[in-house]
Amino acid sequence: MNRETYAVIGCNGQLGSELKELSANLPIDFKFYDYPEIDITKKDELLEILRKDAPGAIINCAAYTAVDKAETEKDAALAVNGIGVKNLADVAKAIDAWLIHVSTDYVFDGTACRPYAETDATNPQSVYGATKLQGEVYATSYSKGIVIRTAWLYSTYGNNFVKTMLRLGNERESLNVVFDQVGTPTYARDLAKAILAAAEKATATNDTTLAGIYHYSNEGVCSWYDFTREIFDIERIACKLSPIETKDYPTPAKRPHFSVFNKKKIKATFGIEIPHWKHSLIECLNKLNSK
Known part of the structure; x- marks a missing residue:
């Protein structure tokens, strides 16, 4: 029997790097x-x-993620987050x-008072959000397209909030962090495992009812201030932390x-258990400290 093949696009970022590490233990090619080995804005090149x-699944981790820059670089953001996804589809x-x-x-516009379900109305408030929504439209228009929304991603790889707070906490005597933005930190390694579970079931069953949108983050809720407080407490960083408004x-x-996010759908469909964000943060920090 031939081994299944997965193609991972955007393999050098946080999520792609976690997938690369996990792949070593899997019976999959x-x-x-x-980029620049592969450019999702060039469809002919992609197809070739x-x-x-001949992968059974294409996992797209490539994105234009410079949220603030996107406000003045709309075409660049749309090329990757929108047109690039259409090409992949x-x-x-x-x-x-x-x-x-x-x-x-x-x-989403972030004005809800209960966890967002996949069926809730979208309403992006930034160029980045609008271009990512366009990508979702292209991906879900394909009968075998799965979209996994996530939030507050961090990892031992790449640049992210956890690494930034560790650096600033050790450099400064005091730090101000926003407390009125609430969400759930997501350890990229946990998300990578969920993606692989989805890919495995989709390729094994070829059941097109699996197509559609799913939500994934770790369990629990906190503000950016709470998240930072936890990082500092675990690492015994003495920097004085103050909450501020957006x-x-x-x-x-x-x-x-x-x-x-409400994550009931992804848990039920792909049979996954999701760790609490505090547990995953400890795992990530231990890994960073061992490097």
Whole structure:
């Protein structure tokens, strides 16, 4: 029996790097790609490469993620987050592969008072969110397209909030962190495991009722201030931490005030258990400290 093949696009970022690490223990052939080796804005090039690989699943971790820059670089953001996803969906259809695409909480306006379900109305408040929503539309228009929305991603790889707070906490005597934006930190390694569970079931069953949108983050809820407080407590960082409001830390792109997900659908469909964010944070910090 031939081994299944998965193609991972955007393999050098936080999520792609976690998938790369996890792949070593799986009975699957992985093909890892990143820019400029592969450019999702060029459909012919994509098709040529992926047709040779003949993957059962294409996992797209590639994205334009410079949230504030996107406000003035709309075309660049749309090229990757929108048109690039359309190209991947077209190529996936041409080679009959599943497409698993990663999206974001920024497709919502963040004004809810209960965890967002996949069926809730979208209303992006930034260019980044709008371009990611466009990508979702393209991915879900394909009969074997799966979109997994996530939020507050961090990892031992790449640049992220956890690493930034560790650096600033050790450099400064005091730090101000926003407390009126609430969500759930997501350890990229946990998300990678969920993506692999989805890919495994989709390719094994080829059941197109699995297509659609899913929400994934770790369990629990906190503010950015609470998240930072936990990082500092675990690492015994003495930096004085003060909560501030979003209006006291203006940014070009508007951030959602509420980014909590209802994850019932992904847990039930793919049979996954989701760790609490505090447990995953400890795991990530231990791994960082051992490097």
